[in-house]
Amino acid sequence: MSTALNEYLRLAEPHLSPRLISATALADLERLARLMPPVSASGFECRLGREEAQADFGVRFLASDGSRAMLAGRVDAGSALPSSLFSHPVWERLRRFGARWDTPGTLLEQELGDVFLEFDVEGTPPPVPIPSFFIEYDRRAWRRLEAMEEALALLWGEPLAPAVRERVVACLAALPSGGSVSAVGAMFSRRFDGVRLCLQGLGPSTLPYYLLRVGWPGDPREVEALLARVAGRVERMALSLDVGATVLPRLGVECHLADSLHEADSERWASLLDALVTQGLCLRAKRDALVEWLGHTHLRSRPEALPGNLRALSASLGPKALPVFLRRINHLKLVLQPGRPPEAKAYLVLIQRWLGHDGQRRRYVFGDLQEVRDAVLG
């Protein structure tokens, strides 16, 4: 790989407080990022109520930034993932999955927008790190169950167990009007044999009753109390639910502010985090570090400091286009395990986008490489 994700991470490092991710933990993340391609979105999961300054690392693969082609091992991908990864059967399966997903006209190509790999980072990562995975439906997809099943069969090397499938079908059927599945996560290790369903279109008025309907083994009043903690400060909620042969007790409620992360929304994030600090779910130092993270980075005055891939693209596009990195919070998550105090986590993201000038329409535009290239070159 000519440019690896660690070169993007390097640009984010000055804005990552050691209160969130310690220097040691960051060095471990950096080692892992050397194995990953320069994807347009990556991120960190940080626990807000604990002093520990560690983070799990997420890498999103998708078509538009070339990372899907790299996962598929396509010869015209321009670059390749380290061959050492594919000595492991999990990565072999990821490649088979990637190849299928990258094939035009397949169900996976039609239905899936991206795949998100999440690495638990505790100490020096092994030479071949094994992530959890989330397959995310395209926003315009039908969200067919068959796509989930085909993806899981390729990634696990075996189909979804019938009892789990039955429960997943029941959970999807119980969704209220406007509810849908956005993503499905699972572990390669199969320590947990079920899946995590990420369900959107649920909110304070529908979520507790939905949990009752699907047989969640907890008290919905606990969920109502949890949601009340963030009432009025959240634009959109999503539920992450672990589903095996039964619905498991641990759940997460994602708190989002907007559908687009173009704007930093600093004041609204600060307000939401303040509420969590008041309720003892977030340490003040971590709240401050998260607000400090929000911003953007461009290297207009120091193009020589750009990662190699962006330096080359930038030179080819000329002064009408500029690569930028947005530092954003994707969402906060409240995790509830019945009988235990709730926990809060933050998901920080580093997003690589382009600013350009569209001469024909006389406007400045913001988007992915292909969109901005088309607008700039007209």
Add this chain to the structure above:
Amino acid sequence: MMNENIAEQNANLTELNDETLDDLISGGAQELSATQAWE
């Protein structure tokens, strides 16, 4: 700052002042697709 408020657009991004550039990056430019990371 929105696009329409920029009286004299400069196609050369290296010549924009820092404040204008920051405004465009952080919401002022026309988004061609939603800026998302993951759901």
